[in-house]
Each structure stands twice: as C-alpha cells, then as structure tokens.
Amino acid sequence: MSREDADPDAPAAIGAALYGLATRAVRRLPRDMSLTSAATLATLDRTGPRRIGDLAAAEGVTQPAMTALVRVMEESGLVERWGDASDKRVTLVCLTEAGASYVRTRRQAGIDAFERLIGELTGDEVEALVAALPALNHLAELESQDREGPKQ
Template identity: 80%
Template sequence: MSITSAATLATLHRTGPRRITDLAATEGVTQPAMTVLVRVMEESGLVERRGDPSDRRVTLVHLTEAGTSYVQARRQAGVDAFAKLIGRLADDEVDALLAALPALAHLAELESQDHEGPKR
C-alpha cells in the first residue's frame, strides 16, 4: 500500500467521512489522483462512497470495517515495534522519554491541526 493510501485511511479514521476534494487537499495530491486512489481502495474493500444525507449532490468517502481494521492493525504494529525498542533502553532513557511525552503530544496535536486544515 502506498504512503498516500495509508495516510488517507488514517485521515478517514481520525476525521470521519470526507469529500474527495477535501482528502486531496489534506494529503497534498490532485483531485484526479485522489479519485483514482479512492477507486483503488474502494475495489480493495477499504473504503466506500456514500451520499451525504445533508446534501444529496455530495459524495463522501467512508472507511469500511476492513479499512478500520487495516488502520488499527497498522497502528498496533507500530506500537509493538516501539515497545520492543523501548524495552531495550536504559532506565534513565525511558525516564527521559516519559518526561518528553507532554511536548510530543502537543507536537502531534499541532501537526494534526495543520494537516486537517481549517474546520468547516
């Protein structure tokens, strides 16, 4: 799976259903490229397109159960890899990581806000 595909699935998991144009802007690709990407992920059963109940002219991309499972498995694999590596650190290094967690959480929050763009 491409990095853009994985990032798009993660965005949908984090933010909920989105328009293709919004996903393209968020992921930094053209709208036609995102349309192709969504089609491929739809054929793979990871996403589905549904009409927007508040505006029938709009189509939203939704994660399927398989898409949600993929995102969760990928995240768990990352957690497991980091846990294994952290287990190899000295106690003072683990303490340093723990002390840095609030700043790292804030960085992640700022990045997420930048990545999602303005709220509508």
C-alpha cells in the same frame, strides 16, 4: 526552563531527531499499499468521513489522483462512498470495517516495533520519554491541525 531560556538550536535538533525517527519508522511498516493510501485510511480513521477534495488537500495530492486512489481502495473494500445527508450533491469517503481493521493492525505493528526498541533504553531514557509525552502529543495535534485543515 522557559522557552526563551532554551538552546536556540534545540528546535532544529529536535526536528531532525523526530524527522529521522519518523522516516525510519515508515520504512519499517508493511509495504502492502502505497504510503498515500495508508495515510488516507489513517486520516479517515482519525477524522471520519471526508470529501475527496478534502482528502486530496490533506494528503497533498491532486483531486484526480485522490479520486483514482479512492476508486482502488473502494474496489479493495477498504472505503465506501456515501451521500452527504445535508447536501445531496456531496459524496463522502468513509472507512469500511475492513479499512478500520487495516488501520488498527498497521498502527499496532508500529507501536509494537517502538515498544521493542524502547525496551532497549535505560530507565532514565524511558523516564525522559515519559516526561516528553505531553509535548509530543501536543506536537502531534498541532501537526494534524496544520496538515488536515478544517474538518468538513
């Protein structure tokens, strides 16, 4: 079926299903830190070191708010600041091993929760999800590019 032949209401229905699933998944995660802190750590894990201004833009917060958040995460040992070798005026925020471990643990908890739920589906439903994996992965790439903008 071509995109033009698809149900015109399908994008809205799919968007609603994905949004509902994502918000319920977020509610299941441990609440040991703010969602913005956890999202910032995940961004650093995906993209590598970033400027505070870039992190603020990626997470949709002000630069002063991100500066305060980075300070707290730095005091917790989750991130550290490094000077940029190419521009001495720039400071980059980097994950520490503890921060990377936190991201891996949190991600695995989410994967495990979905794995348990997927175990409740029928074989046909699992096959449908497997068939949708390329589209879901592409959608995640598009969302990431749209949200994070260019890498510094």
